[in-house]
Amino acid sequence: MERAVARIDFDAIRANCARLKAELGKDSELCAVVKADGYGHGADACAGAALAGGASWLAVATAVEAEAVGRRYRHVPLLTLGALTQEEVDIVLAASSELSVWHEGFREMLSARASAQGSSARVHVKYDSGMGRLGNPDPEHLLALARACDADPNLELAGVWTHFATADEPESAFFDEQLERFERVAAAVKQEFPSVLVHAANSAAVFRERRSHFDLARCGVAIYGLDPFQGDPRERGLAPALSLRSYVADVKRFAAGASAGYGQRWSAPQDTWVGVIPLGYGDGVRRALSNNGEVLVRGHRRPLVGTVSMDNITVDLGPETDVESGDEAVLIGSQGEDEIRAEEVARRLETINYEVTCAISARVPRRALAG
Ligand SMILES: *Cc1c(COP(=O)(O)O)cnc(C)c1O
Numbered sequence: 102m103e104r105a106v107a108r109i110d111f112d113a114i115r116a117n118c119a120r121l122k123a124e125l126g127k128d129s130e131l132c133a134v135v136k137a138d139g140y141g142h143g144a145d146a147c148a149g150a151a152l153a154g155g156a157s158w159l160a161v162a163t164a165v166e167a168e169a170v171g172r173r174y175r176h177v178p179l180l181t182l183g184a185l186t187q188e189e190v191d192i193v194l195a196a197s198s199e200l201s202v203w204h205e206g207f208r209e210m211l212s213a214r215a216s217a218q219g220s221s222a223r224v225h226v227k228y229d230s231g232m233g234r235l236g237n238p239d240p241e242h243l244l245a246l247a248r249a250c251d252a253d254p255n256l257e258l259a260g261v262w263t264h265f266a267t268a269d270e271p272e273s274a275f276f277d278e279q280l281e282r283f284e285r286v287a288a289a290v291k292q293e294f295p296s297v298l299v300h301a302a303n304s305a306a307v308f309r310e311r312r313s314h315f316d317l318a319r320c321g322v323a324i325y326g327l328d329p330f331q332g333d334p335r336e337r338g339l340a341p342a343l344s345l346r347s348y349v350a351d352v353k354r355f356a357a358g359a360s361a362g363y364g365q366r367w368s369a370p371q372d373t374w375v376g377v378i379p380l381g382y383g384d385g386v387r388r389a390l391s392n393n394g395e396v397l398v399r400g401h402r403r404p405l406v407g408t409v410s411m412d413n414i415t416v417d418l419g420p421e422t423d424v425e426s427g428d429e430a431v432l433i434g435s436q437g438e439d440e441i442r443a444e445e446v447a448r449r450l451e452t453i454n455y456e457v458t459c460a461i462s463a464r465v466p467r468r469a470l471a472g
Contacts, residue, residue: 102348102427102429103346103347103348103466104347104348104379104380105345105346105347105379105380105384105464105465105466106345106346106347106465106466106467106468107141107142107143107343107344107345107346107461107465107466107467107468108343108344108346108434108468108469108470109142109143109146109147109342109343109467109468109469109470110326110340110341110342110343110344110470111146111147111149111150111342111469111470112150112470113326113340113341113342114142114147114150114151114154114324114325114326114342115150115151115153115154116154116340117154117323117324117325117326117339117340117342118131118133118150118151118153118154118155118156118320118324119154119155120337120338120339121155121304121307121318121320121323121324122154122155122156124307124308125307125314125318126311126314128314128316129314129315129316129317129318130156130157130158130316130317130318131151131155131156131157131158131317131318131320132156132157132158132159132160132180132300132317132318132319132320133147133148133151133152133156133158133159133160133320133321133324134159134160134161134182134303134319134320134321134324135147135148135151135159135160135161135166135170135321136160136161136162136163136166136182136321137162137166137459139325140321140322140325140327140455140458140459141343141385141458141459141460141461142325142342142343142458142467143467144161144166144169144170145169145170145173146467146469147324147325147342148170148173148174148177149174151324152174152177154324156324157177157178158177158178158179158180158317159174159177159178159179159180160179160180160181160182160319161179161180161181161182161198162181162182162183163181163183163189164181164185164188164189164190164192164193164196165192166181167179167181167192167193167196167198168192168193168195168196170196170198171196171197171198172196175197178199179196179197179198179199180198180199180200180201180225180260180319181193181198181199181200181201182201182319183201183235184235185200187210187214190210190211190214191214191218194214194215194218194220194222195218197220199222199223199224199225199259199260200222200223200224200225201224201225201226201227201235201262202224202225202226202227202246202250203226203227203228203229203235203236203237203243203246204237204246205242205245205246205249208224208246208249208250208253208256211224211255211256212253212255212256213255215255215256216255221254221255221256221257222255222256222257223256223257223259224250224256224257224258224259224260225259225260225261225262225298225300226243226246226247226250226258226260226261226262226290227261227262227263227264228240228243228261228262228263228282228283228286228287229263230263230264230265230279230280230282230283230286230301231266231275231278231279231282232263232264232265232266232279233266234264235264236263236264240282240285240286240289243261243286243290244286244289244290244293247261247290247293247294247297248293251293251294258294258297259297259298260297260298260299260300260317261286261287261290261291261297261298261299262298262299262300262301263279263283263286263301264301264303265279265280265301265302265303265305265306265313266279267279268302268303268305268306268309268310268313268329269305269329269330269331271309271330276306276309276310280301280310280312280313283301284312287299287301287315298315298316298317299315299316299317300315300316300317300318300319301313301315302314302315302318302319302320303318303319303320303321303322303329304320304321304322304323304324304329305329305330306318307320307323308323308329308330308337321455322454322455323337323339325341325342325343325458326339326340326341326342326343327339327341327443327444327454327455327458328444328454331444331447331448331453331454332444333442333444334442334444341434341442341443343433343434343443343458343461344431344433344434344435344470345386345431345432345433345434345461345465346429346430346431346432346434347378347379347380347429347430347432348378348379348427348428348429348430349376349377349378349398349424349425349426349427349428349429349430350377350378350379350426351376351377351426352374352375352376352377352418352422352424352425352426353374353375353377354372354373354374355369355372355373355374355375356369356372357369357370357371357372357373360407361375361406361407361415362391362406362407362408362409362410362413362415363407363408363410364408366391366392366407366408367392367406367407367408367415369417371420372420373417373418373419373420374417374418374419374420374421374422374424375406375415375416375417375418376398376403376415376416376418376424376428376430377413377414377415378396378413378414378415378416378430379412379413380412380413380414380432380465381409381410381411381412381413381414382409382410382411383411383412383462383464384412384461384462384464384465385460385461385462385465386409386414386432387409387450387460388408388409389409389449389450390405390409390414390446390449390450391405391407391408391409392404392405392406392407392408393405393449394409394414394432394446394449395441396414396416396430396431396432396441397430397431397432397434397435397436397437397439397440397441398416398418398424398428398429398430398431398436399423399424399428399436399437400436400437400438400439401437401439402439402441403416403417403418403424404416404417416430432446433446433457433458442454443457443458
């Protein structure tokens with residue numbers, strides 16, 4: 102028994118990638134996005150499982166992530182998605198990662214840094230088709246930038262790409278609008294530079310629209326078996342890879358009216374048993390789950406009662422209980438016949454599954470599911 106542990110099912114990650122690969126068809130490659138420590142699952146081992154499942158590219162957001170992943174998977178094409186300072190550019194180039202470019206000024210700086218390192222940088226020009234975040238929103242500028250990259254001896258034009266704002270909203274017409282804008286820009290770039298990789302799709306887009314697949318799909322959330330639409334991942338053939346487990350450290354009798362936790366936010370409505378589980382918001386169990394969560398113990402849902410502390414939570418076990426100190430407690434994942442999915446926790450917190458798994462802190466060891 103461990104105080105708190107995230108069990109990662111790498112076979113599930115492998116199978117999820119095979120599932121995505123099948124959805125993509127033979128002409129599109131799968132890029133596994135392992136930013137933010139693999140959405141909290143552990144980037145290093147998840148990247149390995151994703152590659153075993155058919156991914157042929159990796160992507161990260163930051164320079165530090167590129168350094169770690171690039172060192173470990175030296176021969177796998179790696180794309181750093183995010184904005185980078187000059188210092189970060191040096192790190193990313195040393196990691197042999199490909200980079201994103203959307204301004205002429207950044208292209209010049211990048212060219213100079215690549216030249217200084219004696220390397221050439223592979224770049225993906227980014228079009229802002231409507232996300233309104235990173236990327237160049239002007240098709241003419243983007244084409245000019247692609248030409249400048251191609252003409253630069255320190256750079257190699259490798260791709261043209263964009264990112265969707267509403268792929269996970271099935272009713273959104275804006276998705277189609279972005280896709281149409283991007284199709285025009287990508288076609289213009291591809292006509293002049295036929296070898297560029299065209300990419301746009303995230304996980305939701307892969308399931309939503311075949312036309313968005315292009316040469317490469319950048320999938321994050323789905324490779325971890327989290328549903329991009331916040332529904333049931335199994336309905337899309339995805340298997341959740343992460344469970345968050347702890348144990349019951351103490352079981353104590355509460356007389357009616359006795360309170361649990363900071364601020365006395367819960368008192369026993371009747372004589373009852375309360376289980377104390379030694380993890381809390383210091384582990385990423387969000388405080389907003391106070392009096393608003395459930396934990397599986399002995400295969401049954403137990404309401405989380407009182408305030409989530411940094412290191413402890415309490416659950417109501419009821420007036421009669423067979424729960425004992427040392428019993429396993431599951432905050433995310435299955436036990437017996439029941440399962441608490443990250444999507445359910447996200448709904449309680451009015452957020453998305455991405456944030457739930459990313460929030461699991463570094464204090465929680467990530468371990469491979471045994472067997
Ligand atoms: C995070 C990210 C992705 C992956 O998105 P998912 O919804 O997790 O599949 C793809 N592209 C970009 C630019 C991203 O930042």
